[in-house]
Amino acid sequence: GYFWVGRGRPGDRFSMSKLKSLTPLSEIYAIQLVTEICHSKDSTYRSHELNLVLHDGSRVTVVDHGSAERLRTDAESLGGFLGMPVWDATNG
Secondary structure (H helix, E strand, C coil), rough: CEEEECCCCCCCCCCCHHHHHEEHHHHEEEEEEEEEEEEEECCCEEEEEEEEEEEECCEEEEEEEEEEEHHHHHHHHHHHCCCEEEECCCCC
16 A cells, blocks of 8 residues: 555565655555656756656656656556556656
């Protein structure tokens, strides 16, 4: 019933409060896809981000990816599994 970042599972030999991005699945309102332009010293590129949008309006980043198409497919699968809508802002 949770999303988190890191190794292990909630309750396994450590406190749930120490897990990064620990989010109850019941708090998820939607899946969001956004694109951002990233700049490094030598290049500029697009990064596509999949976020969980929570009922309070906050966002939890799940993953950044270089392929909008691949991330869109993953978001649709995740949204279907969770029964949540996917808000796709990658084409704007």
